[in-house]
Amino acid sequence: MDEIEPTPVGKFVQALRARLRSDDRNQHCLLKGEISQWKPYASGHTYFSLRDDNGQISAVIWKGRCRVPDGIKDGQEVLVIGSVDLYPARGQLQIVVERIEPIQRIGALEQQKQELLTQLRQEGILDRPRKTLPLFPKHLVIVTGKDSAALADMLQLSQSRWPGIRTTVVGVTVQGDRAVQEIVRGLAVARNLHRQEIAQSLNVPPCDVVIVGRGGGSPEDLWAFNLEAVARSIAAMPVPVISAVGHESDILVSDLVADVRASTPSHAVECCIPLVDDYLAYLTDCEDRMMQGSLRQFNDTRQKLQQLTLRLQLAPSKGLAQAVRHLERLGNDLQQKTTSALQHHQQRLAVLGQALHISHPKRVLERGYMMGIDNKGKVISSVRGLSQGQTVSLQFVDGEADANIDNIRQREEKT
């Protein structure tokens, strides 16, 4: 009769373990439950049970295989990603934890973010003056996810805007436990590349613009950019930093701290790299305008010079003509003034003449008066000097007659 060979239990357990592990349904399960019997060991491993009202399973976090969030304790509701395993030594079924997050973690993180923002505002970091971007970077450093789609987009865009622009990419981990540390180290590389002596030794211009960011993801994925160490690294950067995390709607602490916030990684490239053709065209335009402006100036000056020369050449004859005109004007003036003076005198003479005419003795005689003239031909204007028997001549208007003086009667003078 065929005997059934007994299977050694250890072999059985090992085979069972292999079957368990080969089933994909047992791998990387996402579980929700409550922590109980949380026991961190000195070895660095942590053991606990994940339970709810309907069942429970043992769980282990191997040292260094998964980051353990602070503050986990019994009763905490958590999300666990882990794979089923059988611990052969004790035949114990357990979940080997790959990731563990407290369920209210995001709410708590949000609160931490707000506290951090308050702190940064109090320190004046949020309100500090921002550095302005250069016209174009001579050495752009990009700190982002290594081999990420966001990086590929940025490189493609930057090469199309300015082919051959000098860029150093520092590929880091942008999510998970190591993200914060790596982003901070990536920024430190950028800061070093800004240092004159290091840039010189690498034979490149010092880094003058930094883009730090990543493509879109869940709030948890982006969370590193909400943390203090990253924020402080960005704020302390000696060159302008562009924060470009996720999509338009994601606003992270890094965005609020950076010198420039770009809505997406591609937008960051647009912010700091101009279209080289536009730039060249602008310089050419400046050159043309400068040429044109200078030429016009030269022409203006030449024209002015020509005008001056012309005026200079014409100056002597022009001067004579002017003198002649001046003389003519003077002559005219003189004639005019003389004429009017003459007329004035003539008029005056006429008036005077008329006056004279009226007062002429003859005119008086015409009115019936006579004029006595003595023998010396002098007009007799008084009885004094007359003597009896004297002969005087009486002048009439139309002749004269001699007369003898008979009587002299002098009127007494009134005193």
Place this chain on the structure above:
Amino acid sequence: MTEERYSDALRRLEAIVAELERGGMDLEATLERFEEGSKLLQRCQSELKEAEGRLENLRLPEAEAMVDEAKKE
């Protein structure tokens, strides 16, 4: 030349162009501005070349090693 000084150069160039376009300058001033503007233009154009360089796509440890190496020199 730092970036700030580069921006200054471009601003100065723009000012000179505007001045020359406005006109009303004497010959000497025109020549002076033209000469200065030409030098600034040359500077701006040569600066463009400085932006050209290699793309270094490094992982963090490589980048850190590069910087450390440079520090030693």
